[in-house]
Amino acid sequence: MTGDPALASARTDGAAIEGCITRLVREAPVVDGAVATELIERLRAVGVPLALSIARIVELIADDLVAPGVALPHLAMACATLADGVAGRLSERELEAARYEVDTLLPSGGPREVYDRRVHVRVPDVPLGALTRGPRRRT
Numbered sequence: 001m002t003g004d005p006a007l008a009s010a011r012t013d014g015a016a017i018e019g020c021i022t023r024l025v026r027e028a029p030v031v032d033g034a035v036a037t038e039l040i041e042r043l044r045a046v047g048v049p050l051a052l053s054i055a056r057i058v059e060l061i062a063d064d065l066v067a068p069g070v071a072l073p074h075l076a077m078a079c080a081t082l083a084d085g086v087a088g089r090l091s092e093r094e095l096e097a098a099r100y101e102v103d104t105l106l107p108s109g110g111p112r113e114v115y116d117r118r119v120h121v122r123v124p125d126v127p128l129g130a131l132t133r134g135p136r137r138r139t
Contacts, residue, residue, distance in 0.1 A: 014083030017042050017051075021072070021079040024058075028068045036062040043082075050082050050099040057105050071105050078102045 020039035024031060036058055043055035054075055060066040081098040084090045 013042055013046055014086045017079050018083050021076050025072045025076050028072050031062055031068055033062060050095045053099045053102040054078050057102060
């Protein structure tokens with residue numbers, strides 16, 4: 001069977017990436033650092049924006065800055081999308097939509113935002129008692 005060696009390599013990378021993310025999902029909430037590192041390296045080698053976004057979230061999971069139970073199911077779907085993309089079964093549009101979804105997992109906010117790593121919740125800047133109800137709109 002003949003074919004483009006780069007395409008064959010990308011397909012192999014897609015399968016290896018799916019294997020790594022599947023292992024992380026199965027072992028969650030424990031994160032095997034070696035598997036996470038391998039996954040990050042494989043994703044960076046693919047180099048497309050979706051792969052780089054996934055790699056960034058995996059780094060944050062490994063650093064205990066994003067809860068694995070929240071992010072890993074989304075990342076598994078994104079890795080499957082990535083594998084289909086490198087195999088040529090999806091367009092750039094689908095890859096970009098998956099990248100956008102993955103990027104929503106990034107911690108956001110300004111410098112005042114506090115992240116409590118012990119319980120994986122964001123602490124609000126404004127206490128609940130300071131909130132008031134505004135006028136109701138009629139629809």
